[in-house]
Amino acid sequence: MSKRPDNAPMVQAKQVHKSFGRLEVLKGIDLSVDAGEVLCLIGPSGSGKSTFLRCINHLEKIDGGELSVDGELVGYRQSGNRLYELRDREVCGKRSEIGMVFQRLNLFPHMSALDNVMSGPVWVKKESSSVARERALRLLDRVGLADKVKSYPNQLSGGQQQRVAIARALSMQPKLMLFDEPTSALDPELVGDVLDVMRALAEDGMTMIVVTHEMGFAREVGDTVVFMDGGVVVESGEPKVVLTAPRHERTRAFLSKVL
Amino acid sequence: MTDPPASPADRVGEHDEDPATPRTVPVRHPGRWVAGGVILVLVAMLVNTLLFSHVERGGVREGRFQWPVVGNYLFDAPVIRGIGVTLELTVIAMVVGIALGVLLAVMRLSPNRLLSGSAWVYIWFFRGTPVLVQLTFWYVGIAYLYPQLTLGVPFGPAFYTVNANVLVTSFVAGALGLSLNEGAYMAEIVRAGIISVDEGQTEAAQSLGMSKIQTLRRIVLPQAMRIIIPPTGNETISMLKTTSLVIVIAGADLWAATQNISAANYQIVPLMVVASLWYLFFTSVLTVGQYYVERYYARGSSRALPPTPLQRLRQELFHIRVQPVPALPEAPWVAPHE
Ligand SMILES: Nc1ncnc2c1ncn2[C@@H]1O[C@H](COP(=O)(O)OP(=O)(O)OP(=O)(O)O)[C@@H](O)[C@H]1O
Numbered sequence A: 001m002s003k004r005p006d007n008a009p010m011v012q013a014k015q016v017h018k019s020f021g022r023l024e025v026l027k028g029i030d031l032s033v034d035a036g037e038v039l040c041l042i043g044p045s046g047s048g049k050s051t052f053l054r055c056i057n058h059l060e061k062i063d064g065g066e067l068s069v070d071g072e073l074v075g076y077r078q079s080g081n082r083l084y085e086l087r088d089r090e091v092c093g094k095r096s097e098i099g100m101v102f103q104r105l106n107l108f109p110h111m112s113a114l115d116n117v118m119s120g121p122v123w124v125k126k127e128s129s130s131v132a133r134e135r136a137l138r139l140l141d142r143v144g145l146a147d148k149v150k151s152y153p154n155q156l157s158g159g160q161q162q163r164v165a166i167a168r169a170l171s172m173q174p175k176l177m178l179f180d181e182p183t184s185a186l187d188p189e190l191v192g193d194v195l196d197v198m199r200a201l202a203e204d205g206m207t208m209i210v211v212t213h214e215m216g217f218a219r220e221v222g223d224t225v226v227f228m229d230g231g232v233v234v235e236s237g238e239p240k241v242v243l244t245a246p247r248h249e250r251t252r253a254f255l256s257k258v259l
Numbered sequence B: 001m002t003d004p005p006a007s008p009a010d011r012v013g014e015h016d017e018d019p020a021t022p023r024t025v026p027v028r029h030p031g032r033w034v035a036g037g038v039i040l041v042l043v044a045m046l047v048n049t050l051l052f053s054h055v056e057r058g059g060v061r062e063g064r065f066q067w068p069v070v071g072n073y074l075f076d077a078p079v080i081r082g083i084g085v086t087l088e089l090t091v092i093a094m095v096v097g098i099a100l101g102v103l104l105a106v107m108r109l110s111p112n113r114l115l116s117g118s119a120w121v122y123i124w125f126f127r128g129t130p131v132l133v134q135l136t137f138w139y140v141g142i143a144y145l146y147p148q149l150t151l152g153v154p155f156g157p158a159f160y161t162v163n164a165n166v167l168v169t170s171f172v173a174g175a176l177g178l179s180l181n182e183g184a185y186m187a188e189i190v191r192a193g194i195i196s197v198d199e200g201q202t203e204a205a206q207s208l209g210m211s212k213i214q215t216l217r218r219i220v221l222p223q224a225m226r227i228i229i230p231p232t233g234n235e236t237i238s239m240l241k242t243t244s245l246v247i248v249i250a251g252a253d254l255w256a257a258t259q260n261i262s263a264a265n266y267q268i269v270p271l272m273v274v275a276s277l278w279y280l281f282f283t284s285v286l287t288v289g290q291y292y293v294e295r296y297y298a299r300g301s302s303r304a305l306p307p308t309p310l311q312r313l314r315q316e317l318f319h320i321r322v323q324p325v326p327a328l329p330e331a332p333w334v335a336p337h338e
């Protein structure tokens, strides 16, 4: 379904810059994620991990560099020598192909789990509700919540809410999933279930970028670990290497704090 | 009304014969008895003056409040017609006011300076001038300034021209004035509601690919309702009574109807009572309605809704344990089934 050449990366960032007013948060990020790859993004608080993820689905607009998803620039359409800024409707279309799960639990509180998972397909893709319902039920079953279909978010535990959020993102059949510390807001005993769902998703071949402090998960599931600090990529490579034998002093200092 | 704390009271009497346990003496509240007595006397005076006292007017001894006169006019045809106008004005002003309020609130929150600026100016103007003046303006001011109202291309040809006095009747002026004024107040209420919804909700909706309009309509506004409903209920109740101002522009509402009658028969106070009884009746209905609407929009924010007053009454009368209602039945108004 994509026009992407077979070996082109799913996400490619070249010298991505982003500032909030005077504060330069991303100072030239270079990285690429292949289709089917799981990239884990680690780094200290404030290093710009969330900001980078938000740039990928255009919740933030980048100030410099080049960022493309599936071979197409984020937020722009190239035609000849010109870059045309995308209209709101086109941006929405692009976003609907990228799933995102946030750190803060943000299911829609006025809708049941099922309706949360159906909302995207029915309202954005205008699917018939019977088709959307069937898929939503299947997805809720897949994240282990077949019995919570009718529950409202405030009747679910944090871990259950986060799994519904994953199902909601998957309901749009995304080609890329972004996770922004999906387990940081959860009680320790609820983290496992969410990570299990993510692990299964990775095994199914989903392309994923995961901002996480769960080093065990990064080591087991990640194909690549990227360490960011101060708005730049300090070090990246295989999890084994980066997490056990980091080359940079800053990576070492960070890991010694979190491990 | 407040029950004394359960445990010491239970012990009163119960252990009387047990010398080891000291007797508990509950605190006395002599002040409450005095206050209760005073109130009782005042209520008795009120009932007496309302129902049983008489007064001499023009040599005739008659009931002070002339309840039979009130009864005669309570369902009088002009009064009923006036009620119709009052209700119509209230509904129109609130419906248009709410729609306008949503529009203005969204404009004020827009990053576009021109939009937010014009909304600000609108609110500033319509909240800053008395509604009585606004009503008068729409009724007489418009026709004075623009005797001929024209529909056409700005600075270009006109397609349609009408006499302002024909178009802007007393009712139209009243509905217009009340609606435009209400819009300014509703804008602030809606804005407060929208701001109260967590930004994460907007982000989640946008990350699914929802447009700004969809996000507002499906995600933000339904959640903002919890904040918007209570003050909107107050606005509606207030509007019901504010409609009485249309009497200054030859309106035909409830208050004007009763005033017309008393101007003819000089039964001033009884007709005031007629109007007041009707206003009280409708505000009471609105108060009950508001309670249930609030309850409805509280879904998703509390796990179980408290029992309704009716349920509580039944509970107290028959000592029936009413099951707390599960907070969240099907939500047909937001569910993505349509
Ligand atoms: N909308 C914004 N306006 C202004 N500054 C912002 C905004 N969003 C983020 N920042 C700033 O950008 C910097 C990077 O933030 P970001 O959320 O990307 O960090 P992070 O690596 O995700 O940190 P954490 O691990 O704490 O989530 C921070 O200093 C933050 O204060």
Ligand SMILES: [Mg+2]
Residues within 6 Å of the ligand: A049, A050, A051, A180, A181
């Ligand atoms: Mg973050």
